[in-house]
Amino acid sequence: MSVDRDQVLRAAATLLTRKATASMDEIAKAAGISRATLHRHFAGRDALIRALEELGLARFGAALDAADIEQGDVPQALRRLVAHTRDEAPLLAFLTTENQLFEGEVNAGWDRLDARLTGLFQRGQERGEVRVDLTAAWCAEALYGLLGAGAWAVHNGRIAPNDMERMVAELLLGGVRRSMEQ
């Protein structure tokens, strides 16, 4: 709830995405707090991971809402989505990297959001804006991959933070757009 808590989770997501075996000690240090405090925020490592997933899901859902992806032009919707996703990249990267947990509610929640995104690409295909020789499911998966790549590229300085949003959006849109040449 508190602002602190979210900051801790951001730090944890960033670290864990890079180094999944990081110890609670390292996570605490990365978040600038002590082990004991980390333990007071989260009952244990499992609870921390759970919270990370839940926050990631919540943020992703919020981004989908804010981008209002069910409305209008699909390419524009994708641009809005990437724009709203930008600050949540570390969290999403963790979500798509942590390819193992996802149980019960979390899994259901993820499926719901993933279905919304897949639906966006399907709508694009129906509207003739998205190529039909790529499945919508793959387009969604590709978006996750590109967001992760973008976050990582920013992290290690290969692209400027301000460029990330455009780079991801442009490559994705170019890749999925139905063009005259095809």
Next chain:
Amino acid sequence: MSVDRDQVLRAAATLLTRKATASMDEIAKAAGISRATLHRHFAGRDALIRALEELGLARFGAALDAADIEQGDVPQALRRLVAHTRDEAPLLAFLTTENQLFEGEVNAGWDRLDARLTGLFQRGQERGEVRVDLTAAWCAEALYGLLGAGAWAVHNGRIAPNDMERMVAELLLGGVRRSMEQ
């Protein structure tokens, strides 16, 4: 019964890409051998990771060579590269996921290969085949991300194994190609 070293590494790569926190026990089981035998092949967990990196590097280098990326049409070169990369996807995915080690020689080796790939995109930009509003470095990073996403999508059944190569190549090419519309 003797399981080849490379087979063990494949199994380890596949598992670790999905579950970076997998224990030596799980890795051994995934490779169909006992923990002790795993330890006979690799001195310890660190040595295993190192071997994984080295094999991944070697395979990636071999793919770049086999695709002969320095020659001819860049889009065709990319298609050949993705084709030759296909079977090494789990290994490469591990390489780009394991964002933490990479020291000394391994790091230098990676830089060399990455420079070759980045060079390919640069050549495409000079030849007018690749858009110039995306940096070559980002294009390379995007390829890694899409390969990982493809491997993962195949793994969890979202796309057919036989489609993976085409899906990755098409999306990437469409995304980076300089088109008339732009």
Next chain:
Amino acid sequence: MSVDRDQVLRAAATLLTRKATASMDEIAKAAGISRATLHRHFAGRDALIRALEELGLARFGAALDAADIEQGDVPQALRRLVAHTRDEAPLLAFLTTENQLFEGEVNAGWDRLDARLTGLFQRGQERGEVRVDLTAAWCAEALYGLLGAGAWAVHNGRIAPNDMERMVAELLLGGVRRSMEQ
């Protein structure tokens, strides 16, 4: 509950002198702490052995100092030395039993102390108090052996704790003393 580092080392020395193959678990139990705590005190088994050697060396040096062995009558000096050594018997026994490590500084430290003790017997020979048909080096070695035997004899109840000091000193002095009969 906090058990002092030195107490742990005492317990370890006592146990290891008797049972050199004792596991860390047994050592921890003997010291009244858990294995994990033992590991917090000493980085590993090697570090424990090292610490044991260092403490033994320090105690032996302190005993030599306290006994003021460079002064006066040699037989009296030996008696004082045995007296001051008494409480450190397990530690010294370990030092002379653990005939395998002794590297670098530890080895140098031991040589220095051993030289002091050997020097004491040499002085005795020069003063006519110690027989010259036994080498000083052997006399020193014999002292180590007798101290270990004494510690062991006390441990298994063959001699009374209060008698140990006298038994060792008397036998040693009788053995090395230049007598009228010889």
Next chain:
Amino acid sequence: MSVDRDQVLRAAATLLTRKATASMDEIAKAAGISRATLHRHFAGRDALIRALEELGLARFGAALDAADIEQGDVPQALRRLVAHTRDEAPLLAFLTTENQLFEGEVNAGWDRLDARLTGLFQRGQERGEVRVDLTAAWCAEALYGLLGAGAWAVHNGRIAPNDMERMVAELLLGGVRRSMEQ
């Protein structure tokens, strides 16, 4: 029974006395045979230790017999005993160092031999040849200690192999003898 077997045991005794944690591999190497062969000679590590104890006991018993310690002058008997013990020093050193096993028969066997040696010193005390202010048990224990010290001193070159017997005997005899001065 075979000569080989005894040679292996000698090598093992020498090594284990110095380094009780030596692995079967190291023992095999020290004996100049392969692991497999070592395993063919002895069912396992425990069996090896048992064999070591039994051989040591047998040799010690043989030495007591050969020295005919129940007869005549006690100091002379001790000299004969040390002389006969000389070549078995490593074995005896192992026996007195391995202060932990000794179960069942082995223990009983040891007690019997130890009693014989203790009896020798008692006889000396009765005959007025051995001081009575040292217990016979301690004298026996001291002999073990001095034999071990002697073997070790020879091993690391502090005393000449040919001097060992005399050094041990002289120091011991001087130490236990009832002298005019006392």
Next chain:
DNA sequence: TATGAATGAGTCTTCATTCAT
């Protein structure tokens, strides 16, 4: 809230032992 001690649980690593060559 931070720090340090302490430990149970679980992972990593080694070793004795067996078997096939």
Next chain:
DNA sequence: AATGAATGAAGACTCATTCAT
């Protein structure tokens, strides 16, 4: 008889977690 592969069992080591300060 020796060597190398393979593994169960056992020991070494680490970490998440708790508690006291």
